[in-house]
Amino acid sequence: MANPRYIKVAEQIKVIVADMLERRIKDPRLGFVTLTDVRLTGDGREATIFYTVLGSEEDRAATAAALASSNGLIRSIVGKQLGMKFTPTIQFVLDAVPETAAEMEDILARARAHDEQVAA
Numbered sequence: 001m002a003n004p005r006y007i008k009v010a011e012q013i014k015v016i017v018a019d020m021l022e023r024r025i026k027d028p029r030l031g032f033v034t035l036t037d038v039r040l041t042g043d044g045r046e047a048t049i050f051y052t053v054l055g056s057e058e059d060r061a062a063t064a065a066a067l068a069s070s071n072g073l074i075r076s077i078v079g080k081q082l083g084m085k086f087t088p089t090i091q092f093v094l095d096a097v098p099e100t101a102a103e104m105e106d107i108l109a110r111a112r113a114h115d116e117q118v119a120a
Contacts, residue, residue: 003042009082010038013047016081017090020074029066031059036095040088047088050095060094067092 018035032054039048053063071090079087 003044006040006042006044009044009084010040010047012082013040013049013078013088013090014038016078017049017074020077024077025066025070025073027066027070029062031055031063033063033067036097044084045086045088047090049090049092051092052095052097064092064094 014035014037017038021030021033021035034052034054035049036052037050039050040046051063051067053060071092075087075090078090
């Protein structure tokens with residue numbers, strides 16, 4: 001089970017980073033980003049931030065580049081606002097949940113259509 005303190009810290013990191021992406025980061029490559037989850041390692045040294053991007057594959061690639069280039073600024077602001085002794089390193093990972101959910105919906109729709117054909 002995860003440390004309850006790190007669960008709270010992960011939620012704080014999510015709020016801080018979302019606010020920064022909305023207000024402070026002015027990179028034109030940054031698309032419509034939604035932060036889906038933040039996970040800290042057991043020792044609190046590394047934070048993995050999962051995100052989704054609305055748009056095409058080019059938008060996702062541009063957003064990934066924008067997040068990578070602003071990683072240092074984001075980490076420094078997170079460290080200042082959290083006031084922790086050690087600021088966790090931050091890694092952004094594109095969340096594949098929306099694509100997987102869409103694939104599952106397609107599979108279920110095909111299964112329903114096949115069941116209707118068999119029943120008829």
